[in-house]
Amino acid sequence: MFLGRVVGEVWATRKADDLAGKRLLVVQALDERREPGAPKVTPVVCADPLGAAYGQRVIVAFGKAARVACGGDGDYAFEAAIVAIVDDLDAPLAPPEWNEPSLNDGGADARRERG
């Protein structure tokens, strides 16, 4: 499990059948080793049963925990899911970016402009 921030959303037409109707969000881990200028790492794509918004901090779980969070321990074509949306976080030694509740760089405005 890790703490991350929602940075995007993914859409696909050709996909495994049981991904139909699943919202897939792109989450970047909040990582204390991530200094400014450090190499970027691959963000995780996860199912979102809770309805998280861009810029929100979330807790991501893998494996059985993710399946249970999405309605039971069945066979699903995903193995990561958002299990909690963070209300508040107290981590005094963490980088300031962690403690910002929402980092939304005007993406919504940009999308509106683009239609």
Place this chain on the structure above:
Amino acid sequence: MLIGTVVGHVWSTVKDPTLQGCRFLVVQPYVLGGEPSAETLIAVDPLGAGIGERVLVVFGRAARHVIGKGHDVGFQSAVAAIVDRMELADGASVGPIAARDLPAPGSASEGARARKPRNRNNP
């Protein structure tokens, strides 16, 4: 799960019998900021993705489920979806093919490969 670009195919004759009929792809993970990842991975592809396409790769039980041969399969990663579009919070749009990516609005550079990092400590 991660997003990656298909960069190659792998063929194998001598392999675990549970992998008969599986198509293997070489996938390069997507990295925020647009730089290509240094690592690649191999995934079974039941959907038929082509080179250059962006795909969603799943691991473990989800991968075995996607491969569709039950849970006794000797492989850990599989393509679960072929990406139509990925939209990022800063307004950038990542398409099915890297050449068609749109940069974040207001970004100084043309093309997502040189998109500005989102970190405000490093403008």
